[in-house]
Amino acid sequence: MMSSNRFNFMRRVLGVFQCRGRGGEREIRVVMESTLRNGESVADMEDKSGVGGGVLDAYGEDSATEDQLVTPWTVTIASGYTLLRDPHHNKGLAFSEKERDAHYIRGLLPPSILTQELQEKKVMQNLRSYDVPLHRYVAMMDLQERNERLFFKLLIDNVEELLPIVYTPVVGEACQKYGNVFRRPQGLFISLKEKGRILEVLKNWPEKNIQVIVVTDGERILGLGDLGCQGMGIPVGKLSLYTALGGVRPSACLPITLDVGTNNQKLLDNEFYIGLRQKRARGQEYYDFLHEFMCAVKQNYGEKILIQFEDFANHSAFELLAKYRTTHLVFNDDIQGTAVVVLAGVVSALKLVGGTLADHTFLFLGAGEAGTGIAELIALEISKKTNTPVEETRKKIWLVDSKGLVVSSRVESLQHFKQPWAHDHEPVKELLDAVKAIKPTVLIGTSGVGKTFTKEVIEAMASFNKKPVILALSNPTSQSECTAEEAYTWSEGRAIFASGSPFDPVEYNGKVFVPGQSNNAYIFPGLGLGLIMSGTIRVHEDMLLAASEALAAQVTEENYEKGLIFPPFTSIRNISAQIAANVAAKSYELGLATHLPRPRNLIKFAESCMYSPIYRNYL
Ligand SMILES: NC(=O)C1=CN([C@@H]2O[C@H](COP(=O)(O)OP(=O)(O)OC[C@H]3O[C@@H](n4cnc5c(N)ncnc54)[C@H](OP(=O)(O)O)[C@@H]3O)[C@@H](O)[C@H]2O)C=CC1
Numbered sequence: 001m002m003s004s005n006r007f008n009f010m011r012r013v014l015g016v017f018q019c020r021g022r023g024g025e026r027e028i029r030v031v032m033e034s035t036l037r038n039g040e041s042v043a044d045m046e047d048k049s050g051v052g053g054g055v056l057d058a059y060g061e062d063s064a065t066e067d068q069l070v071t072p073w074t075v076t077i078a079s080g081y082t083l084l085r086d087p088h089h090n091k092g093l094a095f096s097e098k099e100r101d102a103h104y105i106r107g108l109l110p111p112s113i114l115t116q117e118l119q120e121k122k123v124m125q126n127l128r129s130y131d132v133p134l135h136r137y138v139a140m141m142d143l144q145e146r147n148e149r150l151f152f153k154l155l156i157d158n159v160e161e162l163l164p165i166v167y168t169p170v171v172g173e174a175c176q177k178y179g180n181v182f183r184r185p186q187g188l189f190i191s192l193k194e195k196g197r198i199l200e201v202l203k204n205w206p207e208k209n210i211q212v213i214v215v216t217d218g219e220r221i222l223g224l225g226d227l228g229c230q231g232m233g234i235p236v237g238k239l240s241l242y243t244a245l246g247g248v249r250p251s252a253c254l255p256i257t258l259d260v261g262t263n264n265q266k267l268l269d270n271e272f273y274i275g276l277r278q279k280r281a282r283g284q285e286y287y288d289f290l291h292e293f294m295c296a297v298k299q300n301y302g303e304k305i306l307i308q309f310e311d312f313a314n315h316s317a318f319e320l321l322a323k324y325r326t327t328h329l330v331f332n333d334d335i336q337g338t339a340v341v342v343l344a345g346v347v348s349a350l351k352l353v354g355g356t357l358a359d360h361t362f363l364f365l366g367a368g369e370a371g372t373g374i375a376e377l378i379a380l381e382i383s384k385k386t387n388t389p390v391e392e393t394r395k396k397i398w399l400v401d402s403k404g405l406v407v408s409s410r411v412e413s414l415q416h417f418k419q420p421w422a423h424d425h426e427p428v429k430e431l432l433d434a435v436k437a438i439k440p441t442v443l444i445g446t447s448g449v450g451k452t453f454t455k456e457v458i459e460a461m462a463s464f465n466k467k468p469v470i471l472a473l474s475n476p477t478s479q480s481e482c483t484a485e486e487a488y489t490w491s492e493g494r495a496i497f498a499s500g501s502p503f504d505p506v507e508y509n510g511k512v513f514v515p516g517q518s519n520n521a522y523i524f525p526g527l528g529l530g531l532i533m534s535g536t537i538r539v540h541e542d543m544l545l546a547a548s549e550a551l552a553a554q555v556t557e558e559n560y561e562k563g564l565i566f567p568p569f570t571s572i573r574n575i576s577a578q579i580a581a582n583v584a585a586k587s588y589e590l591g592l593a594t595h596l597p598r599p600r601n602l603i604k605f606a607e608s609c610m611y612s613p614i615y616r617n618y619l
């Protein structure tokens with residue numbers, strides 16, 4: 001039944017496009033015909049989706065019933081100079097002779113025709129010639145604004161080299177200097193000035209079929225603090241990873257910065273600051289503004305729009321997540337995405353250090369979003385695996401904040417998210433003393449403060465652990481609790497180390513150690529794809545555990561031999577497909593998926609959803 005519906009749907013699409021006979025539409029017709037010509041059965045087609053840029057009921061015409069009103073959209077075709085200026089369609093020197101004639105671009109380009117591969121080689125060569133990392137960032141942003149497919153091809157093919165540019169650490173510097181590097185809008189800026197008109201502002205964004213929003217209010221950008229409106233670099237960077245690492249179509253991604261002011265006086269005094277020049281709105285004014293935003297997003301894009309909260313300060317992050325998790329498809333990357341990646345890393349580390357999760361003792365420096373988020377997911381996983389109440393499994397997890405060890409005598413003055421971690425213990429002020437008192441097997445840095453894992457701290461960890469697990473998660477590199485070199489040297493080459501921002505391999509005593517990157521970038525692209533492709537309406541904690549399991553399963557013997565607890569980013573698209581499939585499977589199991597019927601092979605389905613950056617041929 002479904003097979004013939006899908007088949008009819010395709011026939012109908014063909015009919016519409018043929019009778020209109022417009023160039024841009026003929027392109028879609030060809031895609032459809034070649035799909036059918038590949039000899040795949042109609043049943044195979046059910047395992048494919050339009051999420052990745054193929055077939056979508058973009059204008060709602062196909063899903064509308066006969067008595068519903070639809071907007072009579074017309075498609076205008078970009079040609080000539082406009083085509084060269086349109087980043088979605090521009091191919092630069094890769095336009096063929098035929099395309100140059102058909103689209104009125106002859107003479108607007110020099111005569112040479114390059115392949116996409118040669119263009120890629122040229123851009124990489126140019127990028128590598130810049131010594132200043134920020135210049136590479138600006139060059140990448142320029143490319144994204146000029147030729148989107150080439151940008152994503154570069155990012156996908158050179159992920160380990162370019163991730164540190166478009167993402168941490170360089171994106172951190174870009175945010176600090178965003179006023180200087182800002183060129184063209186890459187997302188929506190919604191400020192307090194737009195209060196009461198947020199829906200109207202959303203409608204100004206040119207793309208209509210948005211599937212994922214990454215939103216920040218800029219108050220805790222990486223470990224760099226309040227960068228106000230200049231935090232925009234983060235949603236832009238995260239969403240470029242949604243496409244490059246997770247295969248979500250770029251046109252379905254919308255970066256948003258909510259500008260509610262900043263308490264960063266340096267920015268307020270900076271003549272190039274791009275945001276509102278006022279102190280942050282707090283309390284009712286802030287939450288009313290956020291509520292208007294959340295309602296407007298749902299009204300404009302529907303129930304299944306995924307909203308990723310990013311780099312909010314913890315005093316709003318926990319509250320927003322708690323408030324909207326039951327009414328919207330939301331997840332907080334810093335609390336939940338980080339937890340998923342770290343749980344996967346710790347589970348893989350067990351292969352190297354032995355024991356089960358329940359056998360280990362965890363100590364965190366930093367009891368905020370990342371710290372308590374990770375702690376809670378580890379406690380939940382142990383609880384599920386050992387059938388022990390989570391109140392019990394929390395007892396082997398300890399946290400240190402800026403005032404020292406989180407203990408029961410402090411409970412009255414602790415923020416609510418720290419309270420479950422206030423165990424009975426005498427007060428301990430310093431991390432080193434806490435390490436000596438608790439004797440953790442796993443030490444995790446989520447403080448946002450660099451250089452806090454001192455020589456003494458690492459040596460103490462190495463004194464009672466054969467293989468201490470040390471995760472310095474704070475970003476960017478300047479805020480990392482220690483460097484890879486410090487971890488390996490001070491532990492005499494015994495540490496199992498990973499960090500939030502990348503470090504180069506380290507040679508110690510004639511052996512090369514390859515540090516892993518423990519970053520939520522492993523998770524949110526695949527998790528998001530899994531939610532989108534299954535039409536999931538709410539995020540459930542079991543989906544987080546499913547994502548974590550999928551990531552841990554991707555670590556190979558070869559990786560372990562190098563001391564790695566994460567697979568390399570070079571296989572991230574495959575990893576994302578596995579994560580997406582596991583997440584979607586859980587969603588179907590929980591009855592939270594609306595894309596029905598459930599595709600039989602979820603991995604194949606995830607792969608078929610993924611955006612490809614290869615140029616299309618224009619007729
Ligand atoms: N690798 C990854 O994937 C991710 C990394 N991160 C990084 O983690 C860091 C923290 O983020 P997040 O948890 O959201 O931030 P929060 O602000 O929510 O938490 C920071 C925590 O660190 C504590 N802290 C601050 N200074 C010190 C200090 N000198 N000694 C001990 N504790 C201290 C704070 O204590 P108090 O509560 O007393 O103020 C707070 O508990 C950032 O650098 C961020 O980039 C975040 C998400 C993902």
Ligand SMILES: CC(=O)C(=O)O
Nearest residue numbers: 222311334475519520
């Ligand atoms: C990686 C990330 O989300 C952070 O540092 O905030």
Ligand SMILES: [Mg+2]
Nearest residue numbers: 310311333334
């Ligand atoms: Mg973040």
